Amino acid sequence: MALSVVGVVLCALVSVVSSHGYLSSPASRNSAWRFGFGTQTNYNDNELYCGGREVMHSQNQGRCGVCGDNWRLSEPRPHERGGVYGKGVITAQYRSGQVIPITIRISANHGGWFEFRLCNNNNPRARDSQQCLNKQLLTFADGSRGTRYNLSRSLRGDVTVHVQLPPRLSCTNCVLQWTWVVGNTWGICSDGRGKVGCGPQETFVNCADIQISPKRGFQKPTTTFNKNKNNFLYPRVSLVASVWFAGLVATIERDLEEDVLQTVVFLQRESIPDQDLFIRGGISESLRPPGCSSIVESDPCAIDMNTNLLGTIQHYEKYNAWRVGDTRLDWSGAQPGQDVYQGIPAEGTPLVWTTNNVLSPGYQELNT
Structure with a gap:
């Protein structure tokens, strides 16, 4: 027992x-x-x-x-x-x-x-x-x-x-x-x-x-993307007359037409020896829909985002100056606390648009 x-x-x-x-x-x-x-x-x-x-x-x-x-x-x-x-x-x-x-x-x-x-x-x-x-x-x-x-x-x-x-x-x-x-x-x-x-x-x-x-179709802009007004997608004077840039624009055009919401990445390309091209993105001020403001912290149209640290050497100082304190993809304004480079303050998000869907063409791992 x-x-x-x-x-x-x-x-x-x-x-x-x-x-x-x-x-x-x-x-x-x-x-x-x-x-x-x-x-x-x-x-x-x-x-x-x-x-x-x-x-x-x-x-x-x-x-x-x-x-x-x-x-x-x-x-x-x-x-x-x-x-x-x-x-x-x-x-x-x-x-x-x-x-x-x-x-x-x-x-x-x-x-x-x-x-x-x-x-x-x-x-x-x-x-x-x-x-x-x-x-x-x-x-x-x-x-x-x-x-x-x-x-x-x-x-x-x-x-x-x-x-x-x-x-x-x-x-x-x-x-x-x-x-x-x-x-x-x-x-x-x-x-x-x-x-x-x-x-x-x-x-x-x-x-x-x-x-x-994002759910497909969520927060669809209330305005169209006008080729004549969007100076980022269609610059009046192209800095890079290349197949690479034309392909980038074509990809963005297609995604906008298909209503695929975007996140952002930073692209750096050497245009001529020892001179880097930093593509500045965000969205053109002229395309800001009604109800959206340039007050980034409270703007319901600004999108939460993050950017990765590419490096800490002098070569990346320009990029890091824009990156520090930038947590919202905005329409025009900078966020409080964004950095400066050689006395020039950041003005917003210095990034190119790309899809955030890993299954879609144009996805880049840098934005994850």
Whole structure:
């Protein structure tokens, strides 16, 4: 009889310890290696539980790393942007407003609930922020508009839910956060009763890097692109009379006619030996639709964007002067804090338009 009791106790302990799971689709930073993304291997990818229940709630006062690491670890923590596993590898691509399936692989189900959050942070060097994630608590696409999925204890293996992406959100690098608060520990409920699933619980958190493209036709300009007025696409005096420039213009013309929304990249080309041509983009002031303003920070027509650091040597000083502080593709005005080059202040976005859809012609990796 004593041996039987011991056996039951040991089984219960094993059951609690094996309550693990991970975000498998879109593949999370901790599990992307399993799905052919070439990321750092993590054999403990189903154990991102904030250091464990006791560590999280007794030592860290209920705090957890943004992506499931022990809160006490120095930043960036291993699974956060800039950490060992947080390399910004995109594991899924969606459209604005799309209903997307999300799959969680559960090794042992002890109930509880899921939540999903989204942070639109296109700066690859910016650290993950729970404050940013809390701005977009995603709703489920089951008609309830609820934000919390109660996990039935009868489910095993892959658990798939469907959530609604925001209709007016697009990004080259969004962070999707999955939170699973398990319901397997006895505690005190809000009404004072004691019950399994109440009080501080074991908590799992994973992050995935995803891309959301604008929905086709969203924010269509209310004006046409006039060849005679667009000095960028059709300069009166062309600096580069070449097949390359003509091809670039043809690509932009086609995308504009097909209503493909654009993001921006910076193009540098040597026009003559030792002289670089820096193509300045943005959108012609004459083409600004009604309701759009040159106040970049608050302009609803300006588009969130980020630009990559090309280099730090003197050769790139001109480019970096325009790049610093430029986070919005604007119609004309500069943003507060944009840099200067040899006393000349930046005036806006110094970039060429290109598609942000990796499947479309003209896509360039520089803008990701």
